[in-house]
Amino acid sequence: MAMAAALVARALRRVRAGGARNVAGEALRRLVSTLVVAEHEGGLVKPSSLSALAAAEAVAKDNKVSLLLAGSGPALHKAAEHAASSHPLVNEVLVADSDIFAHPLAEPWAELLRSVQQKGRYSHVIASSTSFGKNLLPRAAALLDVSPVTDVTAISEPRVFVRPIYAGNALCTVRYTGENPCMMSIRSTSFSPTTESMSETKVAPITQVDLSFLSEASSSKSSWVNLTSQDTERPDLANARVVVTGGRGLKSAENFKLLEQLAEKLGAAVGATRAAVDAGYVPNELQVGQTGKIVAPELYIAFGVSGAIQHLAGMRDSKVIVAVNKDADAPIFQVADYGIVGDLFEVLGELLEKIPDKK
Amino acid sequence: MKILVAVKRVVDYAVKVRVRPDRTAVDTASVKMSMNPFCEIAVEEALRLREAGAAAEVIAATVGPAQAADTLRTALAMGADRAVHVLHDPDPARPLLPLAVAKVLRALALQENPGLVILGKQAIDDDCNQTGQMLAALLNWPQGTFASKVIIDKDKQKATVEREVDGGTETICLDLPAVITTDLRLNQPRYATLPNIMKAKSKVIKKVTPSELNVDIRSDMEVVQVDEPPKRKAGVILSSVDELIDKLKNEARVL
Numbered sequence: 001m002a003m004a005a006a007l008v009a010r011a012l013r014r015v016r017a018g019g020a021r022n023v024a025g026e027a028l029r030r031l032v033s034t035l036v037v038a039e040h041e042g043g044l045v046k047p048s049s050l051s052a053l054a055a056a057e058a059v060a061k062d063n064k065v066s067l068l069l070a071g072s073g074p075a076l077h078k079a080a081e082h083a084a085s086s087h088p089l090v091n092e093v094l095v096a097d098s099d100i101f102a103h104p105l106a107e108p109w110a111e112l113l114r115s116v117q118q119k120g121r122y123s124h125v126i127a128s129s130t131s132f133g134k135n136l137l138p139r140a141a142a143l144l145d146v147s148p149v150t151d152v153t154a155i156s157e158p159r160v161f162v163r164p165i166y167a168g169n170a171l172c173t174v175r176y177t178g179e180n181p182c183m184m185s186i187r188s189t190s191f192s193p194t195t196e197s198m199s200e201t202k203v204a205p206i207t208q209v210d211l212s213f214l215s216e217a218s219s220s221k222s223s224w225v226n227l228t229s230q231d232t233e234r235p236d237l238a239n240a241r242v243v244v245t246g247g248r249g250l251k252s253a254e255n256f257k258l259l260e261q262l263a264e265k266l267g268a269a270v271g272a273t274r275a276a277v278d279a280g281y282v283p284n285e286l287q288v289g290q291t292g293k294i295v296a297p298e299l300y301i302a303f304g305v306s307g308a309i310q311h312l313a314g315m316r317d318s319k320v321i322v323a324v325n326k327d328a329d330a331p332i333f334q335v336a337d338y339g340i341v342g343d344l345f346e347v348l349g350e351l352l353e354k355i356p357d358k359k
Numbered sequence: 360m361k362i363l364v365a366v367k368r369v370v371d372y373a374v375k376v377r378v379r380p381d382r383t384a385v386d387t388a389s390v391k392m393s394m395n396p397f398c399e400i401a402v403e404e405a406l407r408l409r410e411a412g413a414a415a416e417v418i419a420a421t422v423g424p425a426q427a428a429d430t431l432r433t434a435l436a437m438g439a440d441r442a443v444h445v446l447h448d449p450d451p452a453r454p455l456l457p458l459a460v461a462k463v464l465r466a467l468a469l470q471e472n473p474g475l476v477i478l479g480k481q482a483i484d485d486d487c488n489q490t491g492q493m494l495a496a497l498l499n500w501p502q503g504t505f506a507s508k509v510i511i512d513k514d515k516q517k518a519t520v521e522r523e524v525d526g527g528t529e530t531i532c533l534d535l536p537a538v539i540t541t542d543l544r545l546n547q548p549r550y551a552t553l554p555n556i557m558k559a560k561s562k563v564i565k566k567v568t569p570s571e572l573n574v575d576i577r578s579d580m581e582v583v584q585v586d587e588p589p590k591r592k593a594g595v596i597l598s599s600v601d602e603l604i605d606k607l608k609n610e611a612r613v614l
Contacts, residue, residue, distance in 0.1 A: 105531065106492065106502055131524035134488050135504050138457065142493035147458045147579045150487055160583065165485050166376045170385050171586045178579030221534045222501035225519070229527030238525070242613070266614075274543065284507070284523045284544065291397075291481065291543060293525070299613040309375065316588070320611045322603065328596075337594040338606055350600040355614075 032060035032158055035120060035181070036067045037113060037127040037136070039104075043078030045069070045086055047239050048128035050193035053087040055126050055186040057194070058155040063124075065089045068116055068209075070101035070109065084204045087194060096209040103224035104132045106139050108214065113140035115213040122181050124158070129185040129294075130238075141183045148183035149174060153190040158182070167290040167313035188238060189296035189317060230283050234260070237286065240269035242299045243318070245288055247311075248275035249304020249325065249344055256281050258348050259303065265355045271295065273311050289314035303344045307332025324348075360474030360513070360535070361416045362405040364439065365464055366398040368423055368430040369484040382584045384451040385484075394430045397479025399437075400541040403548040404509060405477050406438045413511040414474065416440045420467055422460050424448050428564060435559035436551030442564045443467060445572070453578040454485070459569075461493035466572035468498060473536065475518070480505050480540040491540035501533040505542040511535075 034056045038049035045067075056063050067083045067090050069076060076097060083093045094116060100108045113136065117125060125140075127133035129151050141148040154162035159176045161184060176182045237243065244263045246256055256270070263270045271293070272286040288295055290313035300318035305311060307323070307330055315321070316335055323336035324347045333339045340347055370376060371391040379386045394402075405417045419434035419442040421427045431442040445463050447455060468476055476498075481488035495502035503509070503520030507528065510519040516535045521528050523542045551559070569576050597603050607614040 106495075106504075110496060131505065131522075131526075135492065135502070138489035138492035139496040139502065141489075142458060142461060142496035145458075147456045148489065149580070150489060163486075164588070165585075166370070166385055167483065167486065168588055169376050170378050171588055173583040173586070175581045175583050176579060177581055221537075223532045225530040225532055227524070227527055227529045278544065283527060285525060285527045290483070290486065299607070299611075310372070316591070320607070320613050321591075321594070322607070333594070333596070335591055335594075337591070337611065338603055339594055339596045340598075340600070340603060341596060347600055351604075354600065354604060 032062070032124060033064040033120070033122045034059060034066070034124040034126055035113075035117060035122040036065055037125065037133070038067050038069050038083065039128070039130065039132055040069055040071065040076065040079030040082075043075045043082065045079055045083045047193060047236075048130050048188040050086060051188035051191040052126045052128045052186055053089065054191040054193050055152070055155060055184075056124070057087075057089055058191065059124055059126075059158050063089050064091045066092045066094055066120060066122065068094045068096070068113070070096035070098075070112060072097055072099050072102050080206045084206055085202065088202060090204045092204050093206045094209050095206055096211060098211055098214070100214060104135070105222050105224055106135045107222050109136050110139040110143055111213060112209070114143045116209060117144060117181055125181045125183040127185050128188050130188075133185045137183060137185050144181065144183070146181060146183050147176075147178060148185065149176060150185045152184050152186045164313070167309050168316060169309065187294055189294055230285065234263055235267065235269045237269040237271055237288070237293050237295060240295070240297055242266045242268035243271050243288070243295055243297045243301070243315070244268045245271035245273065245300065245302045245305060245315070246276055246281070247273040247303065247305035248279060250276060250281060253281045255345075258345075258352070261352055262348060262355070265352070265358055267358050271315075273305050273308075302332055302336075303348060305332050306330045307335065360414045361418060361471055362408060362414045363418050363420060363464070363468055363471055363473040363476045364398070364401050364405045364434065365460075365476065365478045365490070366402065366419055366421050366430050366434055367395045367479070367482045368392050368421065368427045369395045369482050372396055372483055378585050378587045382586060384582070384585050392426070392429070394433050395479050395482045397481060397483075397541050397543075398430075399548040400543070400545050401477040401479050402434050402437050402439060403546045404539075404541060405475075406549070407546065408475070408509075408511060413513055418443065418471060418473070420445065420464065422447050422455065422463050431564050432559055433551060435562040435564075436556040437549060438555065439562075441562055444564050444566050446566060446568050447576065452582055454580060454582060455576065456578055456580055457487050457489035458493055459574070459576040459578065460490050461497055462574045463569055463572060463576075464490070464494050465497040466574050468494070474516075475511075475536060476538045478538070478540050480542055491538050495538035498536075498538070500537050502538045502540070503531060503533050504540040506539050507542050507544045509539060509545070
């Protein structure tokens with residue numbers, strides 16, 4: 001508060017000195033506070049939301065962050081405890097506990113976000129660009145009459161952002177010139193969560209959100225039916241250190257099992273191109289690309305992937321890219337650090353022989 | 360029930376775009392333009408619903424400059440019944456934002472009273488993925504985004520939508536009217552046949568302006584600059600798996 005008072009005082013001195021009336025407004029606008037809309041699973045804040053916290057720090061080093069969690073039951077409360085000591089900038093954890101939030105439906109969630117924003121008057125709202133964030137943030141933004149910036153990959157000033165356009169073939173730097181809040185979704189691969197451990201003394205308070213704004217109408221227009229996912233021990237594609245991807249060249253779902261074996265040895269996640277998903281070799285949640293998952297692992301190995309623009313959009317920021325394809329002219333070789341032109345099944349077979357099992 | 364489908368004219372998906380040397384925008388000067396692939400899927404879904412008897416009329420709409428009428432002609436040639444063209448000339452420094460488009464579409468929806476508005480989940484030029492969600496908010500309708508399957512129950516006035524999400528496929532049920540945004544696998548759009556392209560020339564395209572719809576197209580975003588992505592340094596083709604393993608261990612140090 002002392003800092004806020006000092007900023008306002010400085011601004012008022014400028015006003016008295018004959019500067020624009022705007023300046024006081026500017027100073028107040030520069031007080032940064034952020035609502036981070038987080039996701040949780042199994043009693044922990046998800047890594048994608050920890051990236052959102054890293055983005056909050058990029059907005060302002062002295063950002064005051066309120067972290068919002070919703071859901072119901074003991075897992076929610078465990079996640080709140082995790083959130084309370086997840087990052088030095090977290091000032092408070094807001095918990096919305098209701099069966100209405102048991103599933104990620106956009107309609108009640110957007111009303112929650114609007115209500116929390118209207119009470120807290122944050123200068124910024126950040127969500128990670130997961131399917132949840134993508135579904136929710138624009139709806140909430142429209143309720144607040146705000147244009148959000150989606151899929152941010154860099155923050156150079158509190159209101160200046162870089163985001164990819166044209167499937168990542170161009171990077172656009174935009175300045176948000178509207179009213180508060182400045183809302184954004186961020187690409188978690190561009191913001192690594194802080195690895196420094198927090199000192200034990202900083203544990204943020206956990207507050208229950210007043211849910212009286214929820215009406216009968218809020219939750220009645222949509223209902224959640226179910227979620228079908230692949231049962232897998234593979235690490236999450238979005239966070240894995242190594243990703244092994246198969247394209248149309250794999251030719252069958254059976255052959256993808258070979259890729260899984262390699263992934264097992266490398267502790268890797270398995271990815272796929274649109275062509276492989278369309279052909280039914282693997283389920284959709286493995287798709288890497290412009291409209292699928294964006295990944296940026298340490299190592300990305302692509303088997304039988306031609307390297308279409310839309311696929312590159314999803315993996316071009318990987319640290320090391322390896323491509324195996326029998327077509328020497330495949331565009332993938334233009335982004336690969338190491339390439340092998342040859343039969344992917346032979347290469348895969350040899351790799352399976354020569355790479356030891358994971359200990 | 361009427362279905363309103365919003366479509367956008369964008370740089371064709373196969374074009375490799377270049378950034379202008381002055382770094383103000385992507386060069387779209389003499390580049391091939393097409394209907395956004397996700398919008399084609401939206402038109403196709405609307406047509407299928409009409410063919411199945413779930414809807415009586417499909418109306419295509421777009422917000423854009425004079426040339427955007429081409430995209431409406433394509434929608435009409437695919438089989439849409441009529442179209443609305445909301446005229447707006449682009450300004451690269453102050454882009455037309457999804458919020459403005461959503462406000463325009465809301466005005467159209469309030470005029471037409473459709474049971475469903477279907478949009479592509481994102482445009483492949485700005486990759487925003489916002490308009491459908493915003494429109495749903497402004498209309499206070501439920502939303503089914505990233506749809507890979509849509510089933511309409513006319514009697515119960517409900518839509519069951521399967522959606523592609525990070526964890527797999529999620530199924531939700533929405534009361535109509537609702538907004539749906541299409542994902543890749545919802546359907547395979549039809550090609551407009553030559554006879555249909557000819558027929559489309561006599562279908563109506565109503566022209567209207569944002570001010571006639573009482574919509575203020577304000578832009579809260581300024582484009583500061585547009586750059587090329589960082590170039591990767593050239594890679595090497597290796598001659599054996601042994602070499603690959605060696606490089607990954609000892610040179611790249613990722614293994």
